[in-house]
Amino acid sequence: MRLLTHNMLSSNIKGVVNGFPLRIEAEKVVEKTVEMNGEFLKKMFEKIDWKAFVDASWAMGYTELPEEADSSMLDSDEFLNRFHHALLELHLEEGALVCPETGRRFPVNKGIPNMLLHEDEV
Amino acid sequence: MASRPEVVAPPEIFYDDAEARKYTSSSRIVQIQATLSERALELLALPDDDVPKLLLDIGCGSGLSGETLSENGHHWIGLDISASMLNVALEREVEGDLLLGDMGQGLGLRPGVIDGAISISAVQWLCNADKSSHNPRLRLKAFFTSLYKCLANGARAVFQVYPENIDQRELILNAAMHAGFAGGIVVDFPHSSKRRKEFLVLKCGQRSVNASMLSRSKNEDGESCSDEDSEDEENQTVCISDRHRPRKKPKKNNKSGKGKEWLLRKKEQMRKRGNVVPPDTKYTGRKRKDRF
Numbered sequence A: 001m002r003l004l005t006h007n008m009l010s011s012n013i014k015g016v017v018n019g020f021p022l023r024i025e026a027e028k029v030v031e032k033t034v035e036m037n038g039e040f041l042k043k044m045f046e047k048i049d050w051k052a053f054v055d056a057s058w059a060m061g062y063t064e065l066p067e068e069a070d071s072s073m074l075d076s077d078e079f080l081n082r083f084h085h086a087l088l089e090l091h092l093e094e095g096a097l098v099c100p101e102t103g104r105r106f107p108v109n110k111g112i113p114n115m116l117l118h119e120d121e122v
Numbered sequence B: 001m002a003s004r005p006e007v008v009a010p011p012e013i014f015y016d017d018a019e020a021r022k023y024t025s026s027s028r029i030v031q032i033q034a035t036l037s038e039r040a041l042e043l044l045a046l047p048d049d050d051v052p053k054l055l056l057d058i059g060c061g062s063g064l065s066g067e068t069l070s071e072n073g074h075h076w077i078g079l080d081i082s083a084s085m086l087n088v089a090l091e092r093e094v095e096g097d098l099l100l101g102d103m104g105q106g107l108g109l110r111p112g113v114i115d116g117a118i119s120i121s122a123v124q125w126l127c128n129a130d131k132s133s134h135n136p137r138l139r140l141k142a143f144f145t146s147l148y149k150c151l152a153n154g155a156r157a158v159f160q161v162y163p164e165n166i167d168q169r170e171l172i173l174n175a176a177m178h179a180g181f182a183g184g185i186v187v188d189f190p191h192s193s194k195r196r197k198e199f200l201v202l203k204c205g206q207r208s209v210n211a212s213m214l215s216r217s218k219n220e221d222g223e224s225c226s227d228e229d230s231e232d233e234e235n236q237t238v239c240i241s242d243r244h245r246p247r248k249k250p251k252k253n254n255k256s257g258k259g260k261e262w263l264l265r266k267k268e269q270m271r272k273r274g275n276v277v278p279p280d281t282k283y284t285g286r287k288r289k290d291r292f
């Protein structure tokens, strides 16, 4: 799972008011190179919750993102490269996502988060 | 014909390792799913701007449908309840991110972030009650409500479904409408029992709900899949149960805007709501010259 997806995911447990962002427990992170698309990054920048994104990147061991960002930074190639790398090239392979409100762990195996809820969580 | 998989076992049981492999290694299935996905993507009517979109593939299985999205340059997140299907997707190194999840439990996604969703041959599964705790109506509601929330304003969701009967179709459609979606069903090859395919085309948000929504039905050319019969005279598309428009409208060019009539109607609506709206003049909604 990439941080792109992590930034969109929230905990769906019954009764949870703010299930975003899920805290990342990383056991294994892998990198896969993909081609950069500046237009896509600009569109995504509007949607990304930056604070959650930076925290997630730290949890994945990547510390090159500025703590604060505004759209003027999208003119900088260096910024775009980092944004691209953190958003699309880092994969959480093994670990867990943790609901910020209940502490419930959603295990991640082979890159796939198990978001299935127990019956009493629906 | 084998019986419908939905009546055999719950999806996470039916799609075990053996079935997942069998499903994905059938060239016939691969072909059909690719064709269905192409059509669904077309019905999504994404803006033609060459910018990759963030899409959902619901009931993504082994990634056959998602592959079509990748081929068209989009990023996608796939959700499926069968770990075996997802394992095959991993083996096939699909480009989308995969989630193990049950759509009937609702999607845990932030509001307004998804540019469009497709679901190929999956939603009819929600009509079954596989556990005593399952209520199809509630599960459909949870699914469509959460889908509506996570879609961006104006985004569409297209579902290719195999409803077992009219009741199932109504059940699904009603759940979608209750969640706030507008739209209806597009049927390709309506008179061919083998080739008939149904797509539920849903649109999210207030903007331009009716304009040309379902008027884009096309006449398929005779290209047929290897195992299908080709009843050329029946190669057409019809729309049934369109909630917003009684009949098909003549084809309109999407890019040419909404037209004067539409504009005047909108302005009238806005006035009724008490908004300040410029007066109608002979310039209202006139054709503009191209700028370049």
Ligand SMILES: C[S@@+](CC[C@H](N)C(=O)[O-])C[C@H]1O[C@@H](n2cnc3c(N)ncnc32)[C@H](O)[C@@H]1O
Binding pocket: B011, B012, B015, B033, B058, B059, B060, B061, B062, B063, B064, B065, B079, B080, B081, B082, B085, B101, B102, B103, B104, B119, B120, B121, B122, B125, B126
């Ligand atoms: C016929 S397969 C289609 C897979 C893929 N979309 C394709 O085109 O090849 C149907 C898929 O829907 C999934 N499915 C059924 N019920 C589901 C549910 N409640 N939540 C998520 N996925 C489900 C099944 O596990 C299966 O992988």
